[in-house]
Amino acid sequence: MVPALDARDVCLSFGPVHALKRLTLTAEEGRITALLGPNGAGKTSFIRCCTGLARPDSGSLTLFGEAPGSPAVLARIGLMPQATGAWSGVRAGELLRYLASLYADPHPVDDLIALLGIGPFEKTPYRRLSGGQQQAVNLAGAIVGRPGLVFLDEPTAGLDPRARRLTWDVVRGLRAAGVAVLLTTHDMTEAAELADRVHIVDMGEVRVSGTASELTVDGSLEDAYLRYTTGDAR
Numbered sequence: 560m561v562p563a564l565d566a567r568d569v570c571l572s573f574g575p576v577h578a579l580k581r582l583t584l585t586a587e588e589g590r591i592t593a594l595l596g597p598n599g600a601g602k603t604s605f606i607r608c609c610t611g612l613a614r615p616d617s618g619s620l621t622l623f624g625e626a627p628g629s630p631a632v633l634a635r636i637g638l639m640p641q642a643t644g645a646w647s648g649v650r651a652g653e654l655l656r657y658l659a660s661l662y663a664d665p666h667p668v669d670d671l672i673a674l675l676g677i678g679p680f681e682k683t684p685y686r687r688l689s690g691g692q693q694q695a696v697n698l699a700g701a702i703v704g705r706p707g708l709v710f711l712d713e714p715t716a717g718l719d720p721r722a723r724r725l726t727w728d729v730v731r732g733l734r735a736a737g738v739a740v741l742l743t744t745h746d747m748t749e750a751a752e753l754a755d756r757v758h759i760v761d762m763g764e765v766r767v768s769g770t771a772s773e774l775t776v777d778g779s780l781e782d783a784y785l786r787y788t789t790g791d792a793r
C-alpha cells in the first residue's frame with residue numbers, strides 16, 4: 560500500500576544552512592508519526608516541503624503517491640502550523656466557516672467548535688485570542704476538511720494540562736478514523752503517549768526511528784533524544 564507520506568533523501572538548503580539532509584521517513588494512515596528534534600533540526604522545514612510551501616532541492620517526496628502542492632493533494636491534507644498571524648482580524652467562528660467552505664465534505668463547524676471548546680470565543684477576532692485559544696482554532700482549521708493526512712506542528716506547545724489532554728484525545732480520534740498524523744513536539748511524554756512511530760531528527764536528518772518502546776529499552780525517550788541529538792548549531 561502506498562504510504563500517505565513517503566519522503567526519501569529530501570534535501571533543502573537556505574544558502575549555507577542545510578535544513579534537510581537526505582531526510583527519509585514515511586507516515587501511514589491510521590498511525591501517529593512523531594518527529595522529535597532540537598530547535599532548528601528541520602522539522603518545520605520538512606512540513607513546509609510536505610505542504611507545498613517550500614520545494615526540496617532534491618530527493619523524492621510524495622503524499623498519497625502525488626507531488627506536494629498538487630490540487631488533489633491539497634484537498635486531502637490539513638496543517639496546524641506553529642503560528643498563523645495571517646488570520647489576524649477574522650473572528651474564530653467565521654474563519655472556521657470560511658475554511659469549511661473550501662472543502663466538498665467538511666466536518667460540521669458547530670461540532671468542531673463544541674469538540675474543541677471554541678464556543679466561548681467563537682466571536683472573538685483571532686488576534687485577540689489567547690495563545691491556547693488560537694491553538695484550538697488552528698487545530699480545528701487543520702481538520703475541518705476531513706484530511707487523510709494531517710500535519711500538527713507542536714500542537715500542544717504552551718497549552719494548559721486540560722487543553723493538552725483534549726488535543727491528545729482529538730489526535731487519537733484522528734488515528735481511530737484512519738487519518739495519518741505527522742506530529743512534531745518537544746514534549747517527550749506526548750510523543751510516548753501518542754506516537755506509533757517516533758523519528759528523532761538532528762541537523763536535518765533522521766538519526767533513529769522506532770516505537771516509543773523500542774527507543775526506551777535503555778532509558779527514557781528523553782535519554783534517547785539526548786543520545787541521538789547534538790544540539791549543535793549548524
Ligand SMILES: Nc1ncnc2c1ncn2[C@@H]1O[C@H](COP(=O)(O)OP(=O)(O)OP(=O)(O)O)[C@@H](O)[C@H]1O
Nearest residue numbers: 573576578596597598599600601602603604605793
Ligand atoms: N526561510 C528560511 N530562510 C533561511 N533559513 C531558514 C528558513 N527556514 C528555516 N531556516 C533554517 O533552517 C533550519 C531548520 O529550521 P526549522 O524551522 O525547520 O527547525 P525546527 O526543527 O522546526 O525548529 P523548532 O523546534 O525550533 O521549531 C534552521 O537553521 C533555520 O534557521
